[in-house]
Amino acid sequence: MQHDLGANFCVVGHPNKGKSSIVATLTEIDSVMIGPESGTTQKADAFHFKVDQKVVLTLTDTPGFQRAREVLSWLQQSAVAPHERPDRVRAFFGD
Numbered sequence: 768m769q770h771d772l773g774a775n776f777c778v779v780g781h782p783n784k785g786k787s788s789i790v791a792t793l794t795e796i797d798s799v800m801i802g803p804e805s806g807t808t809q810k811a812d813a814f815h816f817k818v819d820q821k822v823v824l825t826l827t828d829t830p831g832f833q834r835a836r837e838v839l840s841w842l843q844q845s846a847v848a849p850h851e852r853p854d855r856v857r858a859f860f861g862d
């Protein structure tokens with residue numbers, strides 16, 4: 768069964784714009800990597816906020832993303848069924 772994330776907020780945007788800084792501030796976790804160079808965050812990382820042991824909010828830091836519109840149009844070039852979308856995204860990353 769998939770872990771309940773509560774409301775899942777993903778912080779997305781261009782590289783080096785302060786995404787991880789926001790996540791580090793809101794979570795008060797100093798180990799979130801922040802740096803002056805683009806590409807500091809290499810993979811997504813989720814942080815859970817709990818109330819009474821239950822996850823009510825998840826904040827997800829993500830690697831910087833360039834040319835989002837072009838990538839979205841590439842992903843949408845051929846219509847795929849919802850269950851095939853993860854494979855299409857993996858193909859983009861070359862996995």
Ligand SMILES: Nc1nc2c(ncn2[C@@H]2O[C@H](COP(=O)(O)OP(=O)(O)OP(=O)(O)O)[C@@H](O)[C@H]2O)c(=O)[nH]1
Nearest residue numbers: 782783784785786787788801802805806807808831
């Ligand atoms: N002046 C200013 N600098 C900021 C602010 N927030 C973050 N920075 C700086 O911007 C740089 C990038 O911050 P990150 O939080 O690592 O940015 P990011 O968007 O997570 O970067 P990637 O992981 O590479 O995509 C760091 O040098 C931060 O100290 C801000 O509000 N003002």
Ligand SMILES: [Mg+2]
Nearest residue numbers: 786787807808
């Ligand atoms: Mg980052």
